[in-house]
Amino acid sequence: xxxxxxxxxxxxxxxxxxxxxxxxxxxxxxxxxxxxxxxxxxxxxxxxxxxxxxxxxxxxxxxxxxxxxxxxxxxxxxxxxxxxxxxxxxxxxxxxxxxxxxxxxxxxxxxxxxx
Amino acid sequence: xxxxxxxxxxxxxxxxxxxxxxxxxxxxxxxxxxxxxxxxxxxxxxxxxxxxxxxxxxxxxxxxxxxxxxxxxxxxxxxxxxxxxxxxxxxxxxxxxxxxxxxxxxxxxx
Numbered sequence: 001x002x003x004x005x006x007x008x009x010x011x012x013x014x015x016x017x018x019x020x021x022x023x024x025x026x027x028x029x030x031x032x033x034x035x036x037x038x039x040x041x042x043x044x045x046x047x048x049x050x051x052x053x054x055x056x057x058x059x060x061x062x063x064x065x066x067x068x069x070x071x072x073x074x075x076x077x078x079x080x081x082x083x084x085x086x087x088x089x090x091x092x093x094x095x096x097x098x099x100x101x102x103x104x105x106x107x108x109x110x111x112x113x114x115x
Numbered sequence: 116x117x118x119x120x121x122x123x124x125x126x127x128x129x130x131x132x133x134x135x136x137x138x139x140x141x142x143x144x145x146x147x148x149x150x151x152x153x154x155x156x157x158x159x160x161x162x163x164x165x166x167x168x169x170x171x172x173x174x175x176x177x178x179x180x181x182x183x184x185x186x187x188x189x190x191x192x193x194x195x196x197x198x199x200x201x202x203x204x205x206x207x208x209x210x211x212x213x214x215x216x217x218x219x220x221x222x223x224x225x
Contacts, residue, residue: 035214037160037214044117044201044203044216044217044218044219045152045154045160045203045205045216045219046216047205047213047214047215047216050213050214059212059213060213061213062211095159095160099162100165101148101150101162101165101166102150102152102160102162102205102214103162103165103171104162105159105160105161105162106159107158107159108159
């Protein structure tokens with residue numbers, strides 16, 4: 001069974017940092033684009049970033065460029081999102097997803113940015 | 116304001132057919148395949164349709180997708196109470212170099 005499990009969320013003050021992780025199992029991780037999507041409380045889905053199979057291409061939504069960094073470790077079947085200079089508007093559930101069409105999703109990890 | 120435009124709500128009675136529209140532009144739907152996602156209350160999104168009209172394994176054939184020009188639509192036939200959920204369309208935008216989602220449509224089964 002394919003499974004994605006996010007971790008690393010929590011409460012952080014504005015300006016702080018967090019590193020999210022997504023551990024994959026049941027799939028050949030290195031074969032897939034990986035994506036982070038977030039959902040603010042009561043709001044819709046927002047794409048955050050994605051990364052090619054070998055890490056050679058990375059794309060970000062404008063609102064996180066220069067603050068967030070997506071990376072992956074294919075040997076560890078893991079995806080990461082380093083989030084710096086966090087703002088209140090980054091408060092959301094963060095989901096990781098695998099595949100060209102965001103085929104499989106994890107259950108998400110909650111990030112709360114508040115003083 | 117989402118790049119892709121969906122109606123905020125839709126409704127139908129059990130057994131009915133409902134459609135949800137998704138309107139975009141030449142840099143997104145006009146050039147790229149559309150996916151649809153279902154998000155049941157309190158759960159993660161689930162891929163429902165990919166490549167405009169393809170269903171992943173396990174998705175009932177009551178769900179179908181189509182695309183024409185810069186618009187796409189999701190149709191649900193034989194509506195069931197368990198279809199009550201939020202539905203999102205999405206595609207890659209070549210101008211933004213990123214995925215874009217519709218604002219979501221909340222489907223109510225009356």
